[in-house]
Amino acid sequence: AQSVSQHNHHVILSEAASLELGCNYSYGGTVNLFWYVQYPGQHLQLLLKYFSGDPLVKGIKGFEAEFIKSKFSFNLRKPSVQWSDTAEYFCAVNSGGGADGLTFGKGTHLIIQP
Amino acid sequence: DAEITQSPRHKITETGRQVTLACHQTWNHNNMFWYRQDLGHGLRLIHYSYGVQDTNKGEVSDGYSVSRSNTEDLPLTLESAASSQTSVYFCASSELRRGKLFFGEGSRLTVL
Numbered sequence: 764a765q766s767v768s769q770h771n772h773h774v775i776l777s778e779a780a781s782l783e784l785g786c787n788y789s790y791g792g793t794v795n796l797f798w799y800v801q802y803p804g805q806h807l808q809l810l811l812k813y814f815s816g817d818p819l820v821k822g823i824k825g826f827e828a829e830f831i832k833s834k835f836s837f838n839l840r841k842p843s844v845q846w847s848d849t850a851e852y853f854c855a856v857n858s859g860g861g862a863d864g865l866t867f868g869k870g871t872h873l874i875i876q877p
Numbered sequence: 878d879a880e881i882t883q884s885p886r887h888k889i890t891e892t893g894r895q896v897t898l899a900c901h902q903t904w905n906h907n908n909m910f911w912y913r914q915d916l917g918h919g920l921r922l923i924h925y926s927y928g929v930q931d932t933n934k935g936e937v938s939d940g941y942s943v944s945r946s947n948t949e950d951l952p953l954t955l956e957s958a959a960s961s962q963t964s965v966y967f968c969a970s971s972e973l974r975r976g977k978l979f980f981g982e983g984s985r986l987t988v989l
Contacts, residue, residue, distance in 0.1 A: 855920075
């Protein structure tokens with residue numbers, strides 16, 4: 764079974780700092796990769812996704828992620844965070860066959876201090 | 878606008894009671910999913926369905942059941958609620974099996 768590891772459970776940054784959240788997955792075949800965000804009191808929303816093509820994908824709100832196949836990684840980045848980026852971030856993966864829904868990481872709680 | 882709605886949004890129940898959480902989507906998606914979200918575990922898949930009359934067990938299906946009698950609804954039933962099932966439950970749907978998930982707003986269940 765595939766698994767997803769998010770290295771940082773809690774991250775605290777100041778506004779304008781750069782952000783990188785780590786995500787590694789275990790599945791060795793073709794994968795589809797996602798980052799979801801959950802703002803306080805809200806449901807999950809898709810930030811960005813990778814299916815194929817350019818390994819550097821850009822999402823909403825200035826976020827981007829890079830798929831590095833050799834490292835089984837899909838790290839999320841943002842050059843300059845804002846207070847409004849305070850949220851829970853989830854990395855998720857499913858196999859290229861699409862079976863069994865998505866497997867989520869345990870999440871990273873990001874707090875941005877003004 | 879198409880949407881996915883869950884009800885109730887909050888429920889408190891007692892151990893041993895049967896509880897059903899409703900999920901209704903208006904996108905006409907074939908694929909629907911139930912996740913639970915717990916601190917330290919992230920989201921874990923409970924059950925999912927790829928179409929009417931199709932249901933499949935996920936990672937943490939014990940104590941839960943689903944039925945899919947139409948495209949729009951995937952109710953989640955706890956036959957005999959346990960305190961370990963206190964959690965926030967999210968329903969989701971997608972057009973493609975591996976596509977973007979659209980999530981409901983969650984149902985917070987407390988089992989006393």
